Amino acid sequence: MRTDIKLCLLNQHLLAELLHAAVTDADPLEVMPPVKGPDGWTPKRQAAFVQFHESRSLSADPVETTFAITVAGKVAGAARLCPMGGQPGTAEAGVWIGRSHRGAGVGTAVLELLLSRARAEDFTTVYVSTTPDNTAVRSLLSARGVDLVPDGEALTAHMNLTTGPQGT
Numbered sequence: 318m319r320t321d322i323k324l325c326l327l328n329q330h331l332l333a334e335l336l337h338a339a340v341t342d343a344d345p346l347e348v349m350p351p352v353k354g355p356d357g358w359t360p361k362r363q364a365a366f367v368q369f370h371e372s373r374s375l376s377a378d379p380v381e382t383t384f385a386i387t388v389a390g391k392v393a394g395a396a397r398l399c400p401m402g403g404q405p406g407t408a409e410a411g412v413w414i415g416r417s418h419r420g421a422g423v424g425t426a427v428l429e430l431l432l433s434r435a436r437a438e439d440f441t442t443v444y445v446s447t448t449p450d451n452t453a454v455r456s457l458l459s460a461r462g463v464d465l466v467p468d469g470e471a472l473t474a475h476m477n478l479t480t481g482p483q484g485t
């Protein structure tokens with residue numbers, strides 16, 4: 318397991334670095350909800366990225382916790398835990414990592430760190446949703462013994478943090 322990966326609670330300074338990582342190393346659709354307009358990192362889309370994180374994680378009443386992922390001290394992506402309405406104790410997990418860092422074990426390390434954070438925040442279950450074509454997420458979860466099950470067009474998993482191999 319890589320030891321040069323850290324999760325740092327997002328703040329305005331890290332958000333600027335996260336925007337840089339996103340613009341230089343990721344596709345907008347991998348890291349934020351769709352924004353209408355021409356493809357790519359237009360000024361409008363960059364502003365929407367900042368506004369998205371400010372409203373969801375840095376406001377007075379945040380709806381989720383976002384972490385900047387650092388690799389050897391440099392911001393390389395983001396991970397989040399979002400409490401799920403109507404499901405007490407359950408948080409939805411989300412992760413993106415810059416292209417230049419993918420396939421090198423960062424995602425695997427981030428998943429472990431994110432589950433530790435979820436436990437520390439007293440969540441008992443972490444929910445993941447992905448698409449059938451996302452081979453990296455499927456491999457990452459399968460290596461951890463997590464079964465994804467079809468749910469409409471998505472594949473989803475509920476990872477129990479309190480019992481069994483998925484929660485260890």
Ligand SMILES: CC(C)(COP(=O)(O)OP(=O)(O)OC[C@H]1O[C@@H](n2cnc3c(N)ncnc32)[C@H](O)[C@@H]1OP(=O)(O)O)[C@@H](O)C(=O)NCCC(=O)NCCS
Pocket residue numbers: 347411412413414415418419420421422423424425426446447448451452453454456457460
């Ligand atoms: C999904 C993501 C977070 C995985 O992070 P990562 O750092 O690439 O993952 P790792 O290097 O730890 O690899 C995890 C597993 O996926 C496999 N993998 C990684 N990239 C892959 C690819 N492009 N195609 C197929 N398998 C891949 C690895 O081989 C590894 O499997 P293994 O343990 O059986 O060898 C990253 O690819 C990403 O940010 N993708 C874009 C955003 C995204 O899809 N987020 C998830 C939404 S649910």
